[in-house]
Amino acid sequence: MIKLYLTTLFYFLIIDTIGIQSFVIKIYKTNLPDNLKINFDVTSAIIFYLIFVFGLVYFVIAPFKNASLSSAIIPAIMYGLATYATYALTVKAVFNTFNWTIVISDVAWGMLLCVLISTITIYTVSKVGFLN
16 A cells, blocks of 8 residues: 555656646736735645545545556546645635636646546556555
8 A cells, every 4th residue: 555655646746746837836826816925835735745645545546446547537536626626615715815717727637637646556556566
């Protein structure tokens, strides 16, 4: 299970970093109020990554690691939807700093991210025997 977790974490860090640098920051900068600055908190990000990946492995990847890639798609989409919608809609509801563009793009990114990471990890596990 530790190898599966570390493999998932590795893919998550790579793919999420690319996504954040490619378009997430641009969407935030364009849609956040001018007086609100983006302040990156490394400690919070690390804690989020560790917990989020644990949930993804526990609820999606481990149960489907020996199944077909397509069988993990819906659970991955649902995990991304539930987790990213919780975050984005809570920020919108409580702080009212997110607009619908940010909410929708965050949730869509979370769903896509979970599908990509889950399928890549499950594919890797199927091809690399020592991860199983």
